[in-house]
Amino acid sequence: MPKLKTHKGTKKVINVRKSGTITIGRPGSRHNTGKKSSAVNRKNRYGSTLSKADYNRLKEII
Numbered sequence: 001m002p003k004l005k006t007h008k009g010t011k012k013v014i015n016v017r018k019s020g021t022i023t024i025g026r027p028g029s030r031h032n033t034g035k036k037s038s039a040v041n042r043k044n045r046y047g048s049t050l051s052k053a054d055y056n057r058l059k060e061i062i
Contacts, residue, residue, distance in 0.1 A: 007061035022050040
């Protein structure tokens with residue numbers, strides 16, 4: 001069976017930590033932030049961890 005290629009779009013979005021957990025950015029933080037509350041914008045600065053179900057779904061392509 002040939003080697004699987006890494007999905008380059010996913011590679012640009014996620015970050016794998018040393019412990020193996022995967023961090024992703026939060027949705028809704030790219031544009032139109034002027035109309036969103038400052039609390040929402042503050043919360044979007046920090047990433048969130050990938051859930052176990054999403055990890056199982058994405059582990060083939062990363």
